[in-house]
Amino acid sequence: MNRKKWTVLAIIGLLLAANLFLIFKKESKIERAAYIGEWTEVKEQDLVLSKNKSGVLVPAQEEYVYYQAGSGIFEEFLVSEGEEVRSGEALFEYSPVDIEATISSFEAEISKLDREKEALEDNIDDLEKLERTTSFGDDNPYADSIVNSFSAEISEKKWELGKVEAEIDKYNDLIDIAEDGLRSLTVDSGMAGVVKDISYELQNPVVTITSHDMKVEGVLDEDEVLEIAEGMEVAITSNKLPEKLKGTVSSVSVNPISDPKLDEESQYSFTVELEEQPETLIPVGANVGLKIKVAEAQDVLTVSEKAIRKDSIFVLGRDGKVQKREIEKGLVVGKTVELISEGEEGELVAYEPEGLKNQAPYFTPINISKLSKTELTTMPKKEILRYIGRGLLTK
Amino acid sequence: MFFQVRLFRGLFSPYVAAHQLHKAEQIHGIWTRTSMILAISLILAGISAFFGIGNESLSKQIYDVSAAEFENMKALFAVGQVVLSMLITTALIFFPALVFWVFTDIEYSKLVVIGLLTAAISLLEKAMLIPFQLFFGLDEASSPFGLGVVAQYVTRLEFLIQLLGNISIFSIWMMVLHYLYLKWTTEKKNGVLLLIVLSTNLFIWIFSALFSYIKFEVML
Incomplete structure (x- = not known):
């Protein structure tokens, strides 16, 4: 009985195997x-295909105004921080170095002339003393002629003194004239905007002006910086804005923000130019959402x-x-x-x-x-x- | 004594069951077992139809009709498939019984019991085929349990393939069961019984092959 069962099972097994092979074999x-x-x-x-990023609103332009320390004497600032300025508006005054130098040279001349004057006056005193002593001396047939020569010399020196004093006066007059004509020069703003920063210590840049117009700045990582390119359209959103703003990627920096370091993710900055400035009030520095259209x-x-x-x-x-x-x-x-x-x-x-x-x-x-x-x-x-x-x- | 129809016993201890059947004067449980078999047939056919097995002919219409209509069509088709399955099961129970009743002296009800057993085998086959149909897309003629696969390599005649496909482990088991039960419940000579059983089963296989070969469905 067992043998029969086994043969039957064997036949069944064989049939199944053969069938499965024939069914599943290639071709x-x-x-x-x-x-x-x-x-x-x-x-x-x-x-x-878009990429979502976040960005921050920054002024579209910043103007830096410099003052060269040697160009004159700084007088005063004409604007204050936070003040709005128009294009061409004066920011600060200083007196230029030329006239100061001229005055200085005049004063140097005067000093020199003063010394000359002093020397001449001393000379004249000495001569007059000699003249007096000679005139009160012995009966000398030549005494008169000596006294006369002293007098002549004294007159000459006095004449020279007069000349020097005239020079001194001349220079004093010139100084007065120079000081009268001393105009203060101003440095004006090149654009309209807001004074962001003033360095009262006269550290350059002494004045920083930011424009009203804004742009968006953001950060990309190593992979993203290869995907995002200039010219890509961007939609800008914020809970402070009723509608989306449109913009374009205006630049993607080639170099990372900080020096590349091994095993540290490098970051790259990018900017988005706005097609239209927002009409509603939104502060500089506000965080916004960006949807960059990478491909279409x-x-x-x-x-x-x-x-x-x-x-x-x-x-x-x-x-x-x-x-x-x-x-x-x-x-x-x-x-x-x-x-x-x-x-x-x-x-x-x-x-x-x-x-x-x-x-x-x-x-x-x-x-x-x-x-x-x-x-x-x-x-x-x-x-x-x-x-x-x-x-x-x-x- | 009476015979309680028990399918497992009938299938796996045929000798004992057959003799009990032979000696029994009353048979209990025919109708319950019949309903059970038919119910299982319905369920199996339902599952098969639900997965879309066999509805390839409707697939091309997927572009022509709306999604809802497509699903409706498949559902109606499924109804037809289930009805067919139940009809076949019924035929398997009662038709061989009829033939045997004509050619032997056994009571019809006893022959129906044999029919129930063979129907159970056919349902078992159907159940085991479903995974092959679903996961491997095989049709009944390519059943791994039958000779249809080999037939496809040997011949191009569609009818022959269908016929050989109907001869499977299970259908041979059914035939063997027919023979054994008849042998143990009647006095007729074995040779005669063998002939009757062979021809009946052969008839069923040929008829089934014809039904598959002639694609009636295209008429509708």
Whole structure:
């Protein structure tokens, strides 16, 4: 009895093994149908790949005003921090160095002349002393002529003294004139804006002016800096703004913000130029949200990435057979992939295809949620019976 | 004494059950077992149809009708499939019984019991086929349990493939069961019984193959 059972089992086992081999071997002759549980559609739509970042509002322009320490004497600031200035408005005054130098040189001359004057006066005193002593001396036939020569010399020296004093007066007059004509020079603002900072210690830049116009600045990491480029459109949002603002990426820095360090993520700054300045009041320094349009594809055929398996999609053919189609992927936004290769809008493709063969007839399960009782009642009785009949006769 | 229809016992201890059947004067539990078999047939067919097994002919219409209509069509188709399955099961129970009743002297009810047993086997086969149909897309003719696979490699004749496909481990088991039960419940000669059993089963297989071969469904 046992032997019989074993032979029977052996035969069964053999049959099963042979069948399974023949069914599953490569290039098997056994046609297999494909179960397609879920499917999705090829859609035509616009694809936009955006990147969300945050940024901060900063003044679009900053003007730095400098004062050279040697160019004169600083007089005073004409504006204060926080004050609004127009283009061309005077910021501070100083007296230029030329006139000061001139006055100094005049004064130096005067000093020199004063010394000369002193020397001459001393000289004259000495001569007069000698003249007096000589005139009160012995009866000398030459005494008169000596006294006369002293007098002559004294007169000469007095004449020279007069000249020097005249020079001194001349220089004093010149100094007066120079000081009268001393104009204060001003340095004006090159643009309209607000005075952000004044250095009262005269550290350069002595005045910083920021424009009213604003732009947005943000930070990118190492991967992002390669993705974002100048010219990309940006949408700017903030809870302080009623509507989105439009802008464009105006620059992406090539060099990182701080010196590159090993194992430290480098960061890169980028700026967004606003197309229009915000109409509502929003403070400088406010944080805003940015949506940068990195790439776009308009009116393209798209399919869910879950329908793609090894660069192929499995189209539910209109002949009831599965069509395996190799595709070329274009832009990918999230789970949606642009199809560059051929395709038609509305074509149905298998979702998450697994082990589907080309040209296999496909069957689909009944999706209870899509059944419609109302549709059923509107179906003509003939149709209803026809489909039941087909099920009855299919074996 | 009476015979209580018990399917497991009938299938796996046929000798004992057959002799009890032979000696019994009353048989209990035929209708309950019949309803049970039919219910299982309904459930199995329902599951199979729910997964869409066999509805390939409707698939191409997926583009022509709305989603709701498509599902409705499949649901109606499923109804047809279930009805067919139940009809087949019923035939398997009562038709061989009828033939045997004509050619032997056994009571019809006893032969119906045999029919119930063989129907149970056919349901078992169907249940075991469902995973192959669902996961591997195989149809009945390509069942790993039968000769259809080999047939497809050997011949191109569709009818022959269908016929050989109907000969499977389970259908042979059914035939063996027919023979054994008849042998143990009647005095007729074994040779005659063998002939009857063979021809009946062969008839069923051929009829089934024809039904598959002639695609009636395209007429609708």
